[in-house]
Amino acid sequence: MVKLDLASESQENMSQWMAQTVSTDGGLYTEGTVVDMLRPKFISCDYAKKELTLAFTAEPWAQNPEGGFHGGMITACFDISFGLLCHYFAKYQMVTTVSLNVSFLKPIHIGDTLRVQVRAISLGNTLVRLVAEGFIEGKEILAASAESTFMIQRDRELTEFKERVLAKEAAETAKAEK
């Protein structure tokens, strides 16, 4: 398991943590929930620039009555990407979306892959301000953009997630020692 603590922060640690977290046994996402259904794929991240890129494929279950990717699900892709980037810097503290503003610029069709590039432009103790762009993969069309404010809840921890990760870490350490 990749360590999630202040002392371990680096480009390599961030890349490994992001790749692990979006993987099916990463521990953060529960099977069968909306994040799992949207299947985020880790593309890249930049620790110094506080940037993260994920990709999402528009699947038939998430279509709107016109047959395109539902606006609410495009918003979910932004919210997931913002939240994951926040989590890396907030560690095991809970993060919540305070506000989210999305502009829908071009239609995204079922089968298209939406590449979401997010960046934290201000990282405070409590509030994090983020911006994002969503491109249609392959066509390089800017299909949507977003801005958001997240809150880091310093008094509340993601207890279940932390326990799962620490238990896995302990099991891996015990296995290695044997």
Added chain:
Amino acid sequence: MTQHFLDQFTQEDMEAWFREILRPGSEYLSKGLIPKLELRFDSCDVKRQELKIVCTAQPWQVNPEGILHGGITASFFDTILGVLTHYFAKPCVLTTTGMHIDYIKPIAITDTVEFTARIISLGKTLTTVQGEARLQKNGRLAANCISTYMRLHHHADGTPVTEQEGR
């Protein structure tokens, strides 16, 4: 928009239209995300250009913190505000151009939420709609939304909407 434009909509017609499209098995609920949201029609008001829909948060809709995912709240708003706009814009197809959401209180799984959508500006091309999500158990405001929809002057099959049809 003139008063004449709105006069053609009646309370009875509006209620019948929403009951029909939100009926289980209706064409609107036949595919994609919307049937999964399990929207329940509560009431509407043609004069106030308002619609109230009730929904219950489901286990698949949680985020890693165990509360309703922000993207699901956005999906409820986009669908409910969109369907209200569609009533006044039909037969034109609509597209969402922008959406701003303020998340005020967490929505827990199994919470029942009352979504109220109200048109605040109904133009020939752009419509602005305000939405509120309130927890049924205590009436508290959980989220607020402002969305803008653009009327595309064609039917769902791509054929142009005539001036008479488009009102």
